Amino acid sequence: MEKILVIDDEPDILYAFQRSLETPERLVLTAGTIEQGLEVFRREKPDVVFCDIRIGPASGLDALTQIRQADPKAMVILITGYGTTQTAIEAMKRGAYDYVLKPLDVPKTKALVDAALKTARDMRQVISYEPLLQKEDYTEGIVGRSEAMQNVFKRIGQIAHSDATVLITGESGTGKGRDARDLYHHSPRADRVFMAINCAAIPEQLLESELFGHEKGAFTGADRKRIGKFEQCDGGTLFLDEIGDMPLLTQSKILRVLQNGEFQRVGGSQTLRADVRVIAATNKPLEQHVAARQFREDLYYRLNVVRIHLPPLRERREDIPVLADYFLQRLHKAGKSRIRGLAPDALRALQDYAWPGNVRELENVIQRSAILAKGGYILVGDLPPEVLVPPAASQARPAPAPTPMVDPVTDAIAVLFDHAKRHPDLQIIDWVERELVRRALELTHGNQVQAAKLLGMTRATLRKRIERFGIKKELSVK
Ligand SMILES: Nc1ncnc2c1ncn2[C@@H]1O[C@H](COP(=O)(O)OP(=O)(O)OP(=O)(O)O)[C@@H](O)[C@H]1O
Ligand SMILES: [Mg+2]
Numbered sequence: 001m002e003k004i005l006v007i008d009d010e011p012d013i014l015y016a017f018q019r020s021l022e023t024p025e026r027l028v029l030t031a032g033t034i035e036q037g038l039e040v041f042r043r044e045k046p047d048v049v050f051c052d053i054r055i056g057p058a059s060g061l062d063a064l065t066q067i068r069q070a071d072p073k074a075m076v077i078l079i080t081g082y083g084t085t086q087t088a089i090e091a092m093k094r095g096a097y098d099y100v101l102k103p104l105d106v107p108k109t110k111a112l113v114d115a116a117l118k119t120a121r122d123m124r125q126v127i128s129y130e131p132l133l134q135k136e137d138y139t140e141g142i143v144g145r146s147e148a149m150q151n152v153f154k155r156i157g158q159i160a161h162s163d164a165t166v167l168i169t170g171e172s173g174t175g176k177g178r179d180a181r182d183l184y185h186h187s188p189r190a191d192r193v194f195m196a197i198n199c200a201a202i203p204e205q206l207l208e209s210e211l212f213g214h215e216k217g218a219f220t221g222a223d224r225k226r227i228g229k230f231e232q233c234d235g236g237t238l239f240l241d242e243i244g245d246m247p248l249l250t251q252s253k254i255l256r257v258l259q260n261g262e263f264q265r266v267g268g269s270q271t272l273r274a275d276v277r278v279i280a281a282t283n284k285p286l287e288q289h290v291a292a293r294q295f296r297e298d299l300y301y302r303l304n305v306v307r308i309h310l311p312p313l314r315e316r317r318e319d320i321p322v323l324a325d326y327f328l329q330r331l332h333k334a335g336k337s338r339i340r341g342l343a344p345d346a347l348r349a350l351q352d353y354a355w356p357g358n359v360r361e362l363e364n365v366i367q368r369s370a371i372l373a374k375g376g377y378i379l380v381g382d383l384p385p386e387v388l389v390p391p392a393a394s395q396a397r398p399a400p401a402p403t404p405m406v407d408p409v410t411d412a413i414a415v416l417f418d419h420a421k422r423h424p425d426l427q428i429i430d431w432v433e434r435e436l437v438r439r440a441l442e443l444t445h446g447n448q449v450q451a452a453k454l455l456g457m458t459r460a461t462l463r464k465r466i467e468r469f470g471i472k473k474e475l476s477v478k
Contacts, residue, residue, distance in 0.1 A: 002117055005029045005046040007037035007063060008079060009055045013102070017050065020106045021113060034063045041067055041074075047120045048113060050100070052079045053091065061091055068095050072191060073123045075116045092227040095193075122181055123194050142175060142182055143326045146316035152179070152308055159306050160186035165258055167243075167303040168281040170310030173360030176281040179308060180239045189277055193236035197229055199250075200242035208250050209266045218267025230263055230274045237277045243303070244284030248296060254278075255299045313355040313362065320351050323359060327366040328378075337370040339378055346380045353387045434469040437462065441471065 002025060006017040014030040022028045029044055031037035034055055041049060049067060053060040060078055067074045078091050078099040092099065097116050100109050142153065159166060160183055168176045177196070184194045202210055209218070213228030229238055240246075246254070257263045261273045280303050289295035313319065324342060331337040342350070346369075355361055365387055366378075373382040380388070420428045436455060444450035452462040465471075 002026045002048075003029060003044055003046040004048045004050065004113065005031065005037065005040055005044065006050040007031045007034060007055065007060075008050070008052040009033065010052075013052070013079065013104070016104050017109075020104070021110065034058045034060075037063060038066055038070075042070060045071075048075045048077065048097075048116045050077050050079055053081075053099075061094065064091055064094060064096055073120070073193060075120045077112065077116060092232065095232075097232075119193075119195055122184075122196065142178060143323050144316070144319045145322050146311075146318045148311045148316045149319060152310060155308050156183055156186060159183070159308075161188060162306075163188075163277050164306045165278045165280065165303055167286075167305075167307045168279065168310065169286070169307065170283065171312045171358055172283045173358035174283075174310035174312060175359050176283070176310060177239075177241060179310065180241075180279045180281055183279055184237045184239070187237065187277065189235070189237050193233055194239065195229055195233050195236070196239040196241055198241045200245035204247045204250075207247065208253065211250065212253065212263050212265055213268075214266035215268040218265070222267065225265075228265065230257060230276055231272065233276045234274045235276075237279060240278060240280040242282055242284075243280040244282035244286055244289060244295065248294070251296045251299050255296065255302060258299075258302050313358045317351050320362065321347060323362055324350060324366055327363050328370065331367065331370055338376065339370045339373055340376045342378045343380065346378050346383055349380055349383055349388055430469075433465065434471075437465045437469060438471055441466075 004017075004021055004026065006014055006028060008014055008017075008030075009032050011032070014032070018028045018030065029040055029046060031040050034051075037049075037051065040046075051060045051063050051067075055063075064076050064078070067076055072095075075097045076095070078096050079102060080099050081102050097119070098112055100112065142149070144150070144152070156179065166180075166183060168179050170176050180196070181194070184190060197210060199207060205219070208214075209222070209226060209228065211228050212230055213226045214222050216222060216225045240254070243254075253263060257274070257276070258278060261275060262271050263274065264271055284295075286295055286300055286304075290297050290300050313323075324347065328337070328339055328341065332339070350362070350365070357364075365384060368384055369378045369382045373379065416428060416432065420426050437451070440451040440454045441448070444454065448459055448462055448466075452459045455462065457465075
């Protein structure tokens with residue numbers, strides 16, 4: 001259950017938060033004074049705290065400081081009226097996550113809570129990179145048995161203790177985001193903030209102000225000063241996801257921060273400093289982007305000093321069974337599935353598939369199949385059809401024969417039994433064997449060598465069957 005604490009002396013505001021943010025999975029706790037708020041904070045350990053900047057005579061800034069002292073990773077969002085933006089800015093410098101204005105803009109506040117909860121989860125979720133030792137107990141972790149992944153684990157271990165900038169590369173869905181969080185959890189900055197920013201998801205004009213902040217009036221719509229992620233992350237870790245999609249101009253500013261820790265807010269002239277460890281990731285071939293002058297060469301070299309490359313899943317197929325097992329266990333633990341495992345042919349199909357979407361795709365396939373599967377195991381027929389017909393384009397090895405959706409034997413048996421029910425005198429085994437021999441001879445135009453091969457028996461055995469069943473000569477001439 002996620003918990004949100006709102007500290008405000010106006011009952012209307014408390015009520016508005018409760019009404020708009022509470023869900024069955026999300027509890028909204030309230031407090032009317034700072035003392036009460038701190039008490040609830042210590043007792044309930046909420047994931048996100050909203051705190052009014054002025055509560056009667058008391059200052060929300062003091063509350064912020066005390067909350068952050070109690071827990072340096074606490075996500076505190078300040079509530080402020082229009083006139084007090086300057087105080088809000090000060091508060092952000094002291095470690096507030098963000099601020100909201102009164103009256104409450106419900107959709108914006110909801111989005112902010114989602115983002116804050118995600119950031120809180122990133123910071124709290126302890127990820128272990130121990131290679132799997134026991135099958136039973138791996139709730140969270142980077143899973144992988146392959147040599148490639150073992151090397152990734154070692155590399156994370158080697159570099160986690162440094163402050164070096166790290167570049168994580170690999171196709172989409174290979175686990176770059178997960179690895180970045182893992183690095184953070186094993187770094188000396190694990191007790192400081194971690195924030196992620198997806199450079200591809202933010203429009204070019206906004207990215208720079210998101211990263212470095214802006215001054216009031218810096219551009220149309222910049223009606224308030226804003227603190228950027230670098231300032232917010234001072235002392236902590238910033239994850240620049242999809243850095244390959246960053247515009248060139250922003251790249252040059254990133255290079256400057258990486259080199260000497262300096263930057264300026266958009267529209268500002270003051271040089272600011274921040275001590276931020278940067279982890280960057282991309283699924284783009286940066287070398288090619290450098291050659292095409294879409295990515296700055298100097299930034300590339302600066303980032304590339306420490307690099308972790310995550311190979312595509314099709315190049316580490318040994319990881320497929322453990323990953324599948326891991327995802328099934330996670331569903332099981334979350335009470336979302338009763339599936340105990342995969343039938344051998346289903347697992348074989350998974351191992352033969354090319355996985356263009358890598359681990360993320362595998363995770364989705366396991367989730368979908370676990371919902372569809374009726375028994376305790378995922379059967380080949382429960383897998384989505386695209387997994388069974390490997391996409392030719394992304395083949396790393398010759399395409400295996402597509403596994404039929406429905407097991408043909410099971411299908412045939414159902415038909416046979418149905419037939420047998422209607423013909424009680426039928427000696428079903430003899431009849432089936434006779435039919436198989438007859439059909440094989442028919443298909444091979446009576447060629448006994450070929451027919452025997454088709455039936456998986458020796459030619460001598462075939463001959464005996466022909467005699468026993470009295471199969472007509474014209475069918476077995478050759
Ligand atoms: N080795 C792994 N062990 C366990 N789970 C993994 C592993 N690799 C990836 N995952 C899971 O697969 C999903 C995709 O991983 P992630 O988001 O880190 O990929 P990505 O490389 O950042 O992809 P994109 O380039 O699309 O952002 C996540 O749910 C992640 O938890
Ligand atoms: Mg990612």
